[in-house]
Amino acid sequence: MLAFQSVAVIGAGAWGTALATVAARAGRTVTLWARNADHAARIASTRDNPRLPGVRIAPEIIVTSDLAAAARAEMLLIATPAQHLRGAVNMLASHLTGEVPIVASAKGIEHGTHKFMTDVIAEAAPGAQPAILSGPSFADDVARGLPTAVTLAAKDEALASRLVQALGSPTFRPYHSTDIRGVEIGGAAKNVLAIAVGIAVGRKLGASAQAALTTRGFAELTRLGRALGARSETLAGLSGLGDLILTCSSPQSRNFALGLALGRGEQPPAGKLAEGEFTAPVLIELAASQNIEMPVSEAVASILSGRSTIDAAISGLLTRPFKAEE
Numbered sequence: 001m002l003a004f005q006s007v008a009v010i011g012a013g014a015w016g017t018a019l020a021t022v023a024a025r026a027g028r029t030v031t032l033w034a035r036n037a038d039h040a041a042r043i044a045s046t047r048d049n050p051r052l053p054g055v056r057i058a059p060e061i062i063v064t065s066d067l068a069a070a071a072r073a074e075m076l077l078i079a080t081p082a083q084h085l086r087g088a089v090n091m092l093a094s095h096l097t098g099e100v101p102i103v104a105s106a107k108g109i110e111h112g113t114h115k116f117m118t119d120v121i122a123e124a125a126p127g128a129q130p131a132i133l134s135g136p137s138f139a140d141d142v143a144r145g146l147p148t149a150v151t152l153a154a155k156d157e158a159l160a161s162r163l164v165q166a167l168g169s170p171t172f173r174p175y176h177s178t179d180i181r182g183v184e185i186g187g188a189a190k191n192v193l194a195i196a197v198g199i200a201v202g203r204k205l206g207a208s209a210q211a212a213l214t215t216r217g218f219a220e221l222t223r224l225g226r227a228l229g230a231r232s233e234t235l236a237g238l239s240g241l242g243d244l245i246l247t248c249s250s251p252q253s254r255n256f257a258l259g260l261a262l263g264r265g266e267q268p269p270a271g272k273l274a275e276g277e278f279t280a281p282v283l284i285e286l287a288a289s290q291n292i293e294m295p296v297s298e299a300v301a302s303i304l305s306g307r308s309t310i311d312a313a314i315s316g317l318l319t320r321p322f323k324a325e326e
């Protein structure tokens with residue numbers, strides 16, 4: 001039998017549903033777990049998730065709210081928002097046996113603790129083997145089987161490679177890595193930077209400003225990543241630069257769309273998760289604790305908290321002293 005034949009996805013939002021589809025396409029036996037029993041029953045009968053409209057959920061995917069049943073899978077993927085990951089793994093922990101791999105797929109940093117997703121898993125489920133999956137991949141594209149490539153990192157390279165084998169298919173191509181921190185930083189920071197770029201586009205600052213802001217955003221993401229031990233190749237790879245390019249260039253991104261609305265002076269889209277909103281304050285706290293300058297992220301955090309107007313934040317960025325490019 002193949003390693004990791006059974007896969008459970010915890011969290012039945014847009015991304016969890018897309019990942020369940022990925023695992024089914026790769027030939028795994030898949031369980032999709034929703035915390036709300038009515039929600040699970042509705043998805044199971046309609047084969048449709050309102051979080052991912054127009055995508056048909058394959059009949060072989062088992063949709064359930066039975067956590068003990070889901071926890072029996074040989075491999076688990078957590079697809080809750082970042083701030084809910086600890087709660088989800090805490091619930092799971094008592095059902096787990098052995099060193100089951102738990103792959104985080106949320107993009108964020110925990111409030112209060114400044115912990116990244118695999119650190120939270122290691123604390124909440126000490127017997128498990130944490131891993132992280134991240135990269136340029138809109139749930140809708142992935143679920144429809146459009147070609148995507150991501151990074152999947154675990155401490156042990158052989159494990160990362162086996163997890164890739166379990167999930168990969170011609171249209172979903174994970175690359176394995178051992179640089180967990182690099183993958184986590186890219187995913188968390190790019191959402192904040194996408195809000196900044198969305199604001200600039202919403203304010204009609206032009207395509208040149210969009211490219212400049214994305215690039216200077218990458219510079220600050222790289223500075224923080226290097227300070228925290230990430231490898232440059234990871235930061236310039238799919239989970240870093242790749243995801244930054246995607247998210248900073250497409251209104252399909254909820255983070256970019258939030259920025260766009262703010263920049264235009266409109267109401268942000270209702271009911272859409274934009275992780276960057278939650279990551280911004282903790283990202284700048286983390287950067288400050290490392291003495292790393294992240295002016296673009298700081299501007300986003302100050303706009304979101306109401307400490308600065310958009311125009312004042314833009315003016316602050318444009319009047320920074322000239323310096324060497326680094």
Ligand SMILES: NC(=O)C1=CN([C@@H]2O[C@H](COP(=O)(O)OP(=O)(O)OC[C@H]3O[C@@H](n4cnc5c(N)ncnc54)[C@H](O)[C@@H]3O)[C@@H](O)[C@H]2O)C=CC1
Nearest residue numbers: 011012013014015051080081082084088106107138139273
């Ligand atoms: N949607 C996308 O294209 C992608 C999303 N992600 C990441 O995946 C994470 C989740 O995003 P989405 O699925 O898009 O959000 P979503 O808002 O569509 O779904 C989140 C789901 O998590 C569930 N949930 C919340 N707390 C929970 C808990 N304690 N236990 C179990 N379930 C819980 C909610 O009920 C909801 O169904 C985010 O960190 C996001 O950045 C990553 C790659 C692509």
Ligand SMILES: O=C(CO)COP(=O)(O)O
Nearest residue numbers: 135136137138253254255
């Ligand atoms: O992470 C994503 C694409 O890689 C999804 O982006 P948004 O969360 O901004 O929609």
